[in-house]
Amino acid sequence: MSRSEKLRQRAKELLASKEVAMVIGYCAGSKPGLSQPAFITRPEEAQRLIFDSTCSQNLANYLLKVKNSGKVAVVAKGCDSRSIVVLLQENQIQRENLYILGVGCDGVVQNGAKSVSCLACQYPNPVIYDEMIGDEVEKPAPDPIVAKNDKEFEQLSSAERWQVLSEDISRCIRCYACRQVCPNCYCPVCFVDASMPQLVGRTHNLSDNMAFHIIRALHMAGRCVECGACHRACPMGIDLMRLNRRVARIVRERFDSVAGVDINKPPALTQFNPADPQEFIK
């Protein structure tokens, strides 16, 4: 039985036995090579479910939207499961209301090429699940091109890095697709939407754009699971993962913490450790 078939069968059983009220998974999209989130509530609809490399959305995002739907089953790739861990740690969702259908992931595809976040993926298998659909997949070797690009970026002077970032960020149209698809970006009122007083200007000049992206990146420090949903969602093709990978690397190296991999380990920014490096306090 193929993985998609197994998924359909289990979804059908879970719904028929009323163990869950809804299964959040993927179904075929309206264009070839694309899929879309599917919200299945009737057993006979479970046949619509698919799972393949086109299943690119991070479905943990939708768990926050269906909070009042009772117990929900969700299809989770490695990165999605890490987002779920972060949401559980931050008390945004309840574990008992959740049934995780884990799937190993070989990377998702966008416009015919493997997504850049998947090229650097170290967690292709779910870190938390109730049952695995299909086998675990092997962890890929880190992509040398991503590592090389990151290293080149790191080696630039801060003025040069600013220049590179500015070129990218100046194209932002502030549609907030990056924020909206991020499961771990769930503030009821985002700082850019605060209007009394207005915290960030609403014009699309570079300083306002930069304020949005840098503050968002900092808010995601120790919480971003590098799923790349923001990167894929950006209609302007801005390389958001460059910033995210850098922030995640700093957290990993400084605080020995990787977001969403261990539910029992408190996230980096929620704990105080006297041994934390704090050379920035002078």
Add this chain to the structure above:
Amino acid sequence: MKKYLLTRQELSQLLDRLAKETNLYAPVKDKTGATWGKVKNTAEVHLEEVNTREPAKGFIFPRCEVLLRFDQKGNALEPEPPEEQIVFGIRPCDARAIAFLEKFYTIEGKTDPYVKARREKTTFIGLACNRTAPTCFCLALGGSPHDATGMDLLLTDLGDLFLAEPLTAKGEKLIAGYPEAKNEHLTAGAKLRKKAEAEIPLRIDTAKLQEVLPKAFASKIWETLALNCVNCGACTFLCPTCHCFDVTDETVRGSTVRCRVWDSCQFTLYSRHASGHNPRLDPRARYRNRVMDKFYYTVEQAGVISCVGCGRCIIACPANIDIRTTVERLLKEFPEE
């Protein structure tokens, strides 16, 4: 109207001359496709993509339009008037959207002076589409890959030659002096039109939509249609006809500007009242609003459907929501009584 002929070389020469004389904008290549850019010569023009990532609405309705300027002493400073600009390579869907914006911003005799001033200073040289993308559906909504609505001049690529059809005095001026097209060229143009149109099979019963949408407003169908929607503004900001704005004051280094910036009905802030009450807090109501606006509200207000079928919202949607599917489902599930 009469049609004229330009050779490929003559078109290059014309564009090179325009680039020197005025501000010439055209599709240019960037990291992920084509975008609008100011060009210095024909070599910079990039027409390989079916369409630009962003629509052309920004030429008459910029993302940020300065309405007022004043300094710290309270002196009002005149905002800079728009400059002359020529936009080359606009596609029929986007030009139709320009025509819509012009119409929408003059309804009930109230003219938006900013849109009007920019349109007057802008010349649109369009390019008919000889090929379409799988997301294109202009034909389903009364447009065509070779439609000339909203343009000053429409060019059709016949291979070595371009067929040029002026639509306005501005277009006439540009094409003055070139030879008139012969019957064989007109036939070639018509053939290309037919071929491009055949690539778009979708048809939407727009008249029926006018009966269906008010009935569907209170339906539960939106709950399923919009469950995917994450309420980002990608569809609205990349939409060639979305025209909502907000007015904001900003002070930068002692000088204050009041500008209007694009806004999106997909944002919660968009509909929040001064009291704090928000009548459209439900994300599904916000998606519904976008669909109702495209296919119903603007028909009431300006007499036309404001979706031109460019397909950008389909391409941009991170949740793969397809407005064609939405419309088809609405038509299917609410049969005429």
